[in-house]
Amino acid sequence: MSYCQSLSEWTLKKTQILPHISISRNPFNENSWKNFPCQIPFFIRGVALFNSLGHSTYELLWQKKSQAPFEEIQHTADIAYQICGQTFSQILYHATLALAFSFPAFTRYLSSSISCSSIEEVIGLLNSWVAKIDTEEGIGLKAVSYHATVQLREDNLLYWTMIVDV
Amino acid sequence: MFKKIAPATYEIPREGKMRVPGLVIASSELLKLSDLEKPLEQVRNVACLPGIVGYSIAMPDIHWGYGFPIGGVAAMDVETGVISPGGVGYDINCGVRLALVDIPYQTLSHDKKDKLLSRIFSHVPSGVGHGHRDKKLSEQDYVNLIEKGARWSVEQGYGFPEDLDHIESQGCLEGANIGIISQIAKQRGREQLGTIGSGNHFVEIGAVGQLFDPKIAEAWGIAEGMTYILIHSGSRGFGHQICQDTLHSFLGKGFAHDLPDKQLVCAPIKSQEGQDYFQAMAGAANFAFNNRQQILHAVRIAFQEILQIAPQSIKLLYDVCHNIAKFETHLVKGSPTKLCVHRKGATRAFGKGAEELSPLFRQTGQPVLVPGDMGRASYILVGKGNLLTWCSCCHGAGRDLSRIQSMKEWKGKNVFDVMASRGVKVLASSEETVAEEMPNAYKDVHKVVQAVEEAGLADRVASLSPRLVIKG
Numbered sequence: 001m002s003y004c005q006s007l008s009e010w011t012l013k014k015t016q017i018l019p020h021i022s023i024s025r026n027p028f029n030e031n032s033w034k035n036f037p038c039q040i041p042f043f044i045r046g047v048a049l050f051n052s053l054g055h056s057t058y059e060l061l062w063q064k065k066s067q068a069p070f071e072e073i074q075h076t077a078d079i080a081y082q083i084c085g086q087t088f089s090q091i092l093y094h095a096t097l098a099l100a101f102s103f104p105a106f107t108r109y110l111s112s113s114i115s116c117s118s119i120e121e122v123i124g125l126l127n128s129w130v131a132k133i134d135t136e137e138g139i140g141l142k143a144v145s146y147h148a149t150v151q152l153r154e155d156n157l158l159y160w161t162m163i164v165d166v
Numbered sequence: 167m168f169k170k171i172a173p174a175t176y177e178i179p180r181e182g183k184m185r186v187p188g189l190v191i192a193s194s195e196l197l198k199l200s201d202l203e204k205p206l207e208q209v210r211n212v213a214c215l216p217g218i219v220g221y222s223i224a225m226p227d228i229h230w231g232y233g234f235p236i237g238g239v240a241a242m243d244v245e246t247g248v249i250s251p252g253g254v255g256y257d258i259n260c261g262v263r264l265a266l267v268d269i270p271y272q273t274l275s276h277d278k279k280d281k282l283l284s285r286i287f288s289h290v291p292s293g294v295g296h297g298h299r300d301k302k303l304s305e306q307d308y309v310n311l312i313e314k315g316a317r318w319s320v321e322q323g324y325g326f327p328e329d330l331d332h333i334e335s336q337g338c339l340e341g342a343n344i345g346i347i348s349q350i351a352k353q354r355g356r357e358q359l360g361t362i363g364s365g366n367h368f369v370e371i372g373a374v375g376q377l378f379d380p381k382i383a384e385a386w387g388i389a390e391g392m393t394y395i396l397i398h399s400g401s402r403g404f405g406h407q408i409c410q411d412t413l414h415s416f417l418g419k420g421f422a423h424d425l426p427d428k429q430l431v432c433a434p435i436k437s438q439e440g441q442d443y444f445q446a447m448a449g450a451a452n453f454a455f456n457n458r459q460q461i462l463h464a465v466r467i468a469f470q471e472i473l474q475i476a477p478q479s480i481k482l483l484y485d486v487c488h489n490i491a492k493f494e495t496h497l498v499k500g501s502p503t504k505l506c507v508h509r510k511g512a513t514r515a516f517g518k519g520a521e522e523l524s525p526l527f528r529q530t531g532q533p534v535l536v537p538g539d540m541g542r543a544s545y546i547l548v549g550k551g552n553l554l555t556w557c558s559c560c561h562g563a564g565r566d567l568s569r570i571q572s573m574k575e576w577k578g579k580n581v582f583d584v585m586a587s588r589g590v591k592v593l594a595s596s597e598e599t600v601a602e603e604m605p606n607a608y609k610d611v612h613k614v615v616q617a618v619e620e621a622g623l624a625d626r627v628a629s630l631s632p633r634l635v636i637k638g
Contacts, residue, residue, distance in 0.1 A: 131403075
C-alpha cells in the first residue's frame with residue numbers, strides 16, 4: 001500500500017507526465033477486441049516509467065517488478081496453476097483470478113473481501129462457484145481437485161498448486 | 167525400478183507402505199518415450215490402499231491423474247477393502263460407444279458428408295453451455311433414468327431394445343439410489359442429457375480400416391471400408407458433482423488420514439459412506455449410459471435426414487465404460503472372490519465365456535473400444551479376460567503433451583485447415599479445444615494397442631480412420 005501511495009503521489013507531482021496504461025495483444029484484431037462480450041481480468045507484473053524521446057524511442061526512468069499472483073504450469077491431462085498469496089483469503093482471490101483468465105464467468109466472483117482460513121475452504125468455495133456457473137451457463141471444467149498441499153516459502157508467501165480437472 | 171515378468175508386462179516391487187506390487191503394461195519403447203515419474207508415484211500410492219489385491223495396475227496409456235493415475239486399475243476385496251471416488255474420476259462412467267452403418271464411407275459424396283456433419287453438429291449440443299434448454303429433466307425423469315439406466319431412453323424413443331444387449335452391464339448399474347444425490351448435482355445435469363460437453367469428448371464418423379481378425383469382424387458385422395460412428399462422453403455435470411459431493415464429505419470426515427495422497431480419500435466398501443458413494447456413482451453411471459444413448463439417437467436421426475438411412479439399420483456394436491467401479495467376481499489365489507474393481511481410464515476386457523456378456527460376445531470376448539486421436543486412428547479390440555489385470559485394458563492413446571503445450575504449438579495456425587489437409591473435417595464450438603486435442607497431443611495409439619496385445623489383454627479386430635469429427 002505504501003508503495004502504491006508513494007507512486008501515485010510521485011506521479012501527481014510530476015505534472016508534465018501523462019499517466020497511461022498500454023495494453024498489448026498479439027495478434028491484435030480490432031473487431032474481436034471491440035466485440036469481446038465480457039470483462040477481461042488482468043494483473044500487473046510490474047510498473048515501469050519511460051520517458052518518450054520520440055520516434056518510438058523510450059528511456060527507462062524507473063521500474064518496480066511485482067510478484068505474479070499465479071502462474072500456469074504444465075499438467076498432462078488437466079490445467080494447473082501455481083497460486084501464491086500472503087493468506088488463504090488472498091490465495092482464494094488469486095485462484096479466482098487465475099480461473100477467470102480461462103473461464104471468464106469467474107470474474108463475477110472476484111472479491112478481495114471473502115475470507116478463508118484453510119485451503120480446504122478455498123477449494124470448497126471455488127467448487128461451489130463451478131457448480132453454480134455450470135448450472136447457469138455451463139463451464140468447461142469439472143472441478144478444482146483436492147490437491148491441497150500448501151507450502152510456505154522463504155519469501156513468506158503461501159504457494160498452492162491448483163489442479164483443475166477439465 | 168522395473169522387473170519384466172512377461173511380454174510388455176513389468177512389475178514395480180513393493181516398497182514402503184505398498185500392500186501389493188505395481189504392474190505396468192507397456193512396451194520398452196513406450197516406457198522410454200513417456201514421462202512416467204508422477205503417474206508411477208500414483209501407482210505406488212494406490213498400492214497402499216486397504217484391501218487392494220493383486221497389483222496396482224497401469225495401462226500403457228497411463229498419465230498423471232487425480233489420486234489414481236489415468237489408465238489405472240485397482241481391485242479391492244469387498245470384505246476388507248475400500249472404494250475411492252479418485253479411483254473412478256470426476257466424469258463417472260465416461261465411456262465410448264461405437265455404431266456401424268452398413269454403407270461404404272467412400273461412396274458418400276463430399277456434399278453429403280458436409281451436410282451430415284453440420285446436421286449432427288446442430289442435433290447434438292457440444293461445448294460449454296450448450297445443452298437442451300427445451301428438454302429439462304424433471305424429478306420423475308431422474309428417478310426413472312437412475313433406476314432403469316439406458317432402458318429409460320429406449321422407452322422414450324431414443325434407440326431400440328436390441329441396443330441394450332450391446333451396452334456394458336446392459337446399460338444399467340444395479341443399486342443406484344436417487345435419494346442420496348444432491349439437488350446441485352441434479353441441477354447441473356438437468357439440461358445436459360444428450361450433450362457431449364467439452365474437453366476430449368467427441369462424435370466421430372469415419373471408415374473402418376484394416377481388419378486384423380476377419381472372423382470376429384464378420385461375427386460383429388464389421389467390414390472393411392464401412393462407415394462407423396464413435397461417441398465419447400460421460401455423466402456431465404451430474405457425475406462431476408456427485409464426485410465432488412462425496413470427496414467433500416469423505417475429507418470432512420477425516421477419511422484421508424494416513425493416506426499418501428489426500429485425493430485417494432476412500433471409505434470401506436461395507437461402510438454406510440462406501441455404500442452411499444457406490445449408490446450415487448451407479449446413478450451417475452446410469453445417467454452416462456442414457457447420455458450416450460441419446461447422442462447416438464440424434465446421430466441416427468441426422469443419418470436419416472441427410473442420407474435416408476433408417477435409424478434401426480444403424481447397429482450399435484458396443485458401449486464401454488472407462489471411469490467406473492464395479493463389483494465383479496474374479497479368481498484370487500484360485501478362489502472366486504468378489505472384488506470392487508476400480509477402472510479409471512481403463513476398459514473392461516472380458517474374454518470368451520464371461521457370463522455377464524450377451525450370447526454373441528460370450529462366444530468371442532467383448533469389444534474393447536480404444537479411441538486414438540482425431541487424426542491417426544482408433545481401434546476395435548476383443549477382450550481376452552486377462553486375469554493379471556482383472557480383465558482390463560487401455561482406454562485410449564493417452565495424452566502426451568499438456569494442453570498448454572499443445573495450444574502453444576498450434577498458436578496462430580488454423581487448426582481446422584490443418585486437419586482438413588489431413589482428410590479430417592472438424593467442427594467445434596471452440597477453436598481452443600481443437601488446438602488442445604490435435605493428434606500430436608496424444609501418444610501413438612498403434613504403439614499402445616500393440617502393447618496390450620503383446621501383454622495378452624486384448625487382440626486387434628479392426629482399425630478405424632476418422633474423417634468427420636465434432637468436438638466440444
